[in-house]
Amino acid sequence: xxxxxxxxEGALEGAGAMPSAEELLLASRDLGDGLRQTDxxxxxxxxGACIATIEDALTALRGIESARVNLTAKRxxxxxxxxxxxxxxxxxxxxxxxxxxxxLFTAPLAGDDELRNxxxxxxxxxxxxxxxxxxLSVSVxxxxxxxxxxxxxxxxxxxxxxxxxxxxxxxxxSAWSALKHGHTNMDVxxxxxxxxxxxxxxxxxxxxxxxxxxxxxxxxxxFLLIGRTLDHVMRDRARSAITGLARLSPRGAMAISADxxxxxxxxxxxxxxxxxxxxxxERLAVDARVVSxxxxxxxxxxxxESVPVTARPGTQLEAGxxxxxxxxxxxxxxxxxxxxxxxxIGLMEAAEGGRxxxxxxxxxxxxxxxxxxxxLALISFFGWGFYDGDWKHAMLVAVAVLIITCPCALGLAxxxxxxxxxxxxxxxxxxxxxxxxxxxLAEIDTxxxxxxxxxxMGAPRLVGRVGSVATAGEHRPTNQSFAIAAxxxxxxxxxxxxxxxxxxxxxxxxxxxxxxIPGCGLExxxxxxxxxxxxxxxxxxxxxxxxxxxxxxxxxxxLDHRPLETYTFEDRLRPGARNAMDSLRKQHVEIGxxxxxxxxxxERVASMLGAERWRAGLAPRDKTEAVAACASSGHKxxxxxxxxxxxxxxxxxxxxMAPATAADIGRQAADLVFLHDGLDAVTFALDTSRKAGRLxxxxxxxxxxxxxxxxxxxxxxxxxxxxxxxxxxxxSIIVVANSLRLRGRSPETADNAARQTPSVGMVRPA
Amino acid sequence: xxxxxxxxxxxxxxxxxxLAAFLWSMKSGQYEDxxxxxxxxxxxxxxxxxxxxxxEDRQP
Numbered sequence: 001x002x003x004x005x006x007x008x009e010g011a012l013e014g015a016g017a018m019p020s021a022e023e024l025l026l027a028s029r030d031l032g033d034g035l036r037q038t039d040x041x042x043x044x045x046x047x048g049a050c051i052a053t054i055e056d057a058l059t060a061l062r063g064i065e066s067a068r069v070n071l072t073a074k075r076x077x078x079x080x081x082x083x084x085x086x087x088x089x090x091x092x093x094x095x096x097x098x099x100x101x102x103x104l105f106t107a108p109l110a111g112d113d114e115l116r117n118x119x120x121x122x123x124x125x126x127x128x129x130x131x132x133x134x135x136l137s138v139s140v141x142x143x144x145x146x147x148x149x150x151x152x153x154x155x156x157x158x159x160x161x162x163x164x165x166x167x168x169x170x171x172x173x174s175a176w177s178a179l180k181h182g183h184t185n186m187d188v189x190x191x192x193x194x195x196x197x198x199x200x201x202x203x204x205x206x207x208x209x210x211x212x213x214x215x216x217x218x219x220x221x222x223f224l225l226i227g228r229t230l231d232h233v234m235r236d237r238a239r240s241a242i243t244g245l246a247r248l249s250p251r252g253a254m255a256i257s258a259d260x261x262x263x264x265x266x267x268x269x270x271x272x273x274x275x276x277x278x279x280x281x282e283r284l285a286v287d288a289r290v291v292s293x294x295x296x297x298x299x300x301x302x303x304x305e306s307v308p309v310t311a312r313p314g315t316q317l318e319a320g321x322x323x324x325x326x327x328x329x330x331x332x333x334x335x336x337x338x339x340x341x342x343x344x345i346g347l348m349e350a351a352e353g354g355r356x357x358x359x360x361x362x363x364x365x366x367x368x369x370x371x372x373x374x375x376l377a378l379i380s381f382f383g384w385g386f387y388d389g390d391w392k393h394a395m396l397v398a399v400a401v402l403i404i405t406c407p408c409a410l411g412l413a414x415x416x417x418x419x420x421x422x423x424x425x426x427x428x429x430x431x432x433x434x435x436x437x438x439x440x441l442a443e444i445d446t447x448x449x450x451x452x453x454x455x456x457m458g459a460p461r462l463v464g465r466v467g468s469v470a471t472a473g474e475h476r477p478t479n480q481s482f483a484i485a486a487x488x489x490x491x492x493x494x495x496x497x498x499x500x501x502x503x504x505x506x507x508x509x510x511x512x513x514x515x516x517i518p519g520c521g522l523e524x525x526x527x528x529x530x531x532x533x534x535x536x537x538x539x540x541x542x543x544x545x546x547x548x549x550x551x552x553x554x555x556x557x558x559l560d561h562r563p564l565e566t567y568t569f570e571d572r573l574r575p576g577a578r579n580a581m582d583s584l585r586k587q588h589v590e591i592g593x594x595x596x597x598x599x600x601x602x603e604r605v606a607s608m609l610g611a612e613r614w615r616a617g618l619a620p621r622d623k624t625e626a627v628a629a630c631a632s633s634g635h636k637x638x639x640x641x642x643x644x645x646x647x648x649x650x651x652x653x654x655x656x657m658a659p660a661t662a663a664d665i666g667r668q669a670a671d672l673v674f675l676h677d678g679l680d681a682v683t684f685a686l687d688t689s690r691k692a693g694r695l696x697x698x699x700x701x702x703x704x705x706x707x708x709x710x711x712x713x714x715x716x717x718x719x720x721x722x723x724x725x726x727x728x729x730x731x732s733i734i735v736v737a738n739s740l741r742l743r744g745r746s747p748e749t750a751d752n753a754a755r756q757t758p759s760v761g762m763v764r765p766a
Numbered sequence: 767x768x769x770x771x772x773x774x775x776x777x778x779x780x781x782x783x784x785l786a787a788f789l790w791s792m793k794s795g796q797y798e799d800x801x802x803x804x805x806x807x808x809x810x811x812x813x814x815x816x817x818x819x820x821x822e823d824r825q826p
Contacts, residue, residue: 048805071802120792128785132778148770155774 020282022264024088026252027104034082035065038091043074043660043675044100057094064091076102119229122167126222129163130215137215146208153205156214160198167221168194170228185363186411189370190224193217193402200399211396216403216728223732224411231415234422235434253278253285256329270332278328281493283320287339288330290315294518295326296494300452302340302644305597307553308495310519320644320663324493326518340644344620347648348669360436361696362414369410377401380715397717404714405707409731413699416739421692424742429675430685437671440655441686442693443636447584448627448653450641451595451605453661455577455679458642460495460553460569462503479506481564485557487511488524488533496555496569497522497533521555529560539563571601573608574659576680581609583683590635594623596645623649640682642666657682688742695742699735706731 028038045051051069058067058078063086065079078091095102136152144152171194175187194217201212252266256275267285270276275291278284296308302318311317311328318340334340377398384394418435425432432438452458465482486504489497491514511531514524521534532539533555541561553569584591593614595602602616615626623641627649630637639646639653642662650656650669658670659677667673674681710727791797 048808051802051805052809069802070799071805072799117792120797121789124785124788124792128781132781135777136774151770159778 020264021087021089022254023104023252024091026264026266028088031079035079036082037077037079038088038104039075039077040091040095040102040104041074042069042076042095042100042102045069045071045074045076047071050100053098054095054100057098058091061090061094062086116229116232119170119225119232122170123222123225123229126163126167126218126225129159129167130218130222133159133215133218137212140212149210150205150208153201153212153214156212157202157205160201160214160218163218164194164198164221167225171221171224184367184370186365186370189373189402189405190220190411192374193399194221197399197403200395213399213403220403220728223728227411227415230419231435234415234419234432270335272332272335274332276330276332278323278330280323280325280327283322284317284330286319286332287334288317288319288332290317291329291331293326293328295328296324296518298322298324298495300458300643305452312519324495325516344644344647344665347620347624348651348665350648360414361439362410365410365700373402373405376405376711376715383715384717393717397715400714400717401711404710404727409703409706409728409735410700412732412735413703413739414696416736417692417695417699417742420739420742421688425672425685425688428681428684430681431673431675432685433671433673437655438689438692439696440636441638441672441689444589444638444654444686446590446592446630446635447638447640447682448592448594448630448649449611450623450639450643450646451593451602452571452597453642454574454640454646454659455593455605455609456571456573457677458571458661460499461572462499462567463570463572464568466566466568481557483507483509484511484531485533485555485565485567488514488522488531488557492516492522496553499569500533500555500567532556532558532561573605574677574679576678578609580679580683581611583680584686587683587686589638589686592630594618594626594641594649596623596643618645620645620648624652627652638682638686641670657685691742695739699738702734702738703731706734 024038025036028036031037042054045054051071054069054076055067058064058076063081065081067076067078069076076095080086080088080091092102133156136156140149140152168191171187171190174185175191178185178188197213197217201214201217203209204212252264253270254277255263255265255270256277257263262277265274270286276285276288280295290311290313292313293311294313295311297311297317298308299305299318299321302320308324311323316333317330320340380401381394381398384397385391414435418438421438422432422435449455482504483506486501487508488511489500490508491497491511511524511526513526514522516522517534517538520538521532524531524533532541536554536556539556539558539561540563541558555567555569557564557567581591591609591611591613593602593606593609593611595614595616596618597616599616602614606612606614615622618626623646627637627639631652631654636654639650639656640658641647641650641656642659644663644665646658647663647665647669650658650666655672656670657672657674658666660667660673660675662670662673672685674685706727710731713723713727796803
């Protein structure tokens with residue numbers, strides 16, 4: 001299955017504003033010698049062809065030193081020479097021209113990456129030690145005697161000692177901090193067993209004993225570190241992909257000083273009362289009031305309102321709004337820290353508290369498991385001590401109990417399943433922020449959806465053309481007026497124009513003299529007369545008309561005020577939306593819609609999907625409260641949403657999902673992000689996490705079953721190091737093998753089918 | 767018995783070499799982009815990309 005139909009992903013981003021040259025300069029790093037590096041997130045890269053396309057497109061540009069795509073992180077880092085008349089914006093336009101959307105992103109946390117490297121190094125070192133010590137141990141088991149055995153034990157001790165300090169430090173640290181705060185976790189028995197067994201083995205070696213446990217000590221560490229590393233890598237990978245996807249708030253804005261000079265300023269330096277110039281296609285950096293100019297603005301990310309609204313002098317606009325058609329001069333009414341965005345972030349932080357109390361399955365298991373293990377070891381120590389008075393032997397038995405029960409299989413049980421599950425989701429375009437998100441997703445019984453951008457694509461689509469009677473007498477084939485309309489529409493950034501232009505394929509007539517009247521439409525002066533394309537009042541020569549309350553939007557094409565054709569648009573449903581709803585209902589999940597959009601539009605979508613519970617016109621706070629009310633009545637809520645206005649509700653829900661087209665802040669708040677258009681990602685993720693949950697339970701059962709057999713053997717004092725090592729490894733291998741069952745073919749999703757054809761502009765009205 | 771005096775150091779040395787090789791390959795960034803590396807093997811390199819820059823653009 002090939003992945004690359006260039007354009008589909010890019011087009012999906014729709015009218016998303018591209019970063020300006022000043023922003024790119026602000027976000028780049030100075031490498032010295034006039035060389036700068038810019039890191040961009042390109043969510044659309046999937047394969048080798050994408051790498052070659054982007055790298056070739058960039059390196060062909062003059063002034064670019066090098067470009068390298070990182071497919072794993074879906075990023076491209078570009079090095080370029082400053083000066084030489086090089087406009088950094090060409091980087092973004094070059095990538096966009098090949099059909100990929102590129103975004104700036106905040107630099108990743110270097111510390112996270114460092115921890116991963118440390119963990120992998122620890123795995124390598126402990127693996128090396130485990131292999132060598134096992135080699136020596138096998139010789140001992142197969143009959144090395146007296147001085148040879150002592151020599152082997154000493155060499156093992158010398159290898160194991162430093163390795164224990166180096167590779168075991170993760171467990172020691174975590175165990176220490178848990179003990180310091182008065183509770184235990186899985187790391188406490190691990191640390192105890194590892195340290196005790198090393199010390200006892202060393203003592204045995206000094207006294208020429210027969211048994212030493214160095215092999216078990218180090219192998220245990222090795223297996224546990226694998227689990228720990230997998231766990232970390234999974235969280236890290238998905239999280240960096242999510243944070244890397246895009247950033248919403250612009251880094252700065254073009255400020256106009258009192259003498260009219262223009263200067264690009266970082267967003268932190270914008271004060272209340274500053275005048276800012278906002279060109280068409282730019283996002284607003286701060287809350288502001290329009291001073292002069294008229295334009296259409298897209299507030300869908302803020303309010304969920306899918307139809308653009310007209311901004312006139314005096315209109316109040318929030319940060320994050322996209323200016324679509326005309327240039328505006330605005331006056332900042334709040335600094336970035338106090339803007340609408342900051343208020344949403346505050347709401348999110350307040351909502352996060354509820355979820356922070358969630359404890360992962362592994363932690364819950366550890367809470368019961370580790371005291372039990374300690375108790376068992378203690379009982380066998382005293383039991384044997386009092387039974388035969390040989391306290392040294394009692395100590396050995398206690399260590400054997402600690403080692404054999406050590407949560408080696410338990411340590412792998414959860415991370416391996418979650419890594420496999422996350423990999424399965426990732427290859428189907430769903431990214432999981434961390435393992436607990438899957439655990440929480442498996443528990444849900446209610447799903448609440450946002451409308452604009454989640455249930456629907458958030459982009460209008462041409463659904464109908466109605467020719468006017470007046471055209472019949474002029475012998476004008478309808479397709480010609482459609483071509484004219486598309487040609488005129490091509491001059492505008494308005495979403496309806498974009499949809500109209502995208503719906504037409506074929507040769508376009510050359511129409512140059514097009515002027516855009518913000519809030520009304522487009523006007524083109526041609527030899528045949530004056531064409532107007534826009535709302536009915538404007539196109540037919542009437543006065544400026546307001547938006548009506550209907551669920552559909554329409555655009556009229558007129559020639560000298562005579563209507564030629566009317567085009568109707570609607571926001572189309574996401575592919576797979578209906579199937580997703582049906583299969584959610586089949587899994588006994590209740591469905592509801594929470595939207596900030598108009599009642600008429602929400603009602604139409606709700607009836608199409610058969611959702612009985614829906615609410616319209618909600619503010620961010622209302623959505624959060626609706627989710628909280630649902631949760632307090634005992635439901636586990638999955639929230640799916642994309643806008644800034646959904647972000648607090650996403651944080652408040654038990655688990656949340658957002659499409660990749662969502663606002664940056666929405667993606668940050670969501671636990672899962674799906675990259676493809678199809679809403680069946682929700683059911684696929686639910687299905688996978690429920691399967692993963694079942695596998696984790698099976699793994700726990702296997703690990704506990706192993707303990708039921710192994711622990712009595714250890715307590716009775718029959719556990720030789722060989723038996724302990726074999727038992728431990730076998731249980732781990734069984735658990736891993738069981739986890740791998742989750743792999744396997746992923747079902748053919750509606751999205752895969754949708755990808756066969758371009759996802760935008762495929763409408764061919766009859 | 768005497769062979770052990772040679773064999774054990776040799777075994778440890780070879781194991782250590784493997785470990786060192788792994789640590790080196792990690793430090794030089796060969797695990798940074800595993801998915802991309804899998805595809806790059808198939809790249810003929812006949813694009814316009816300048817040769818040589820592909821291995822050295824790690825972040826400073």
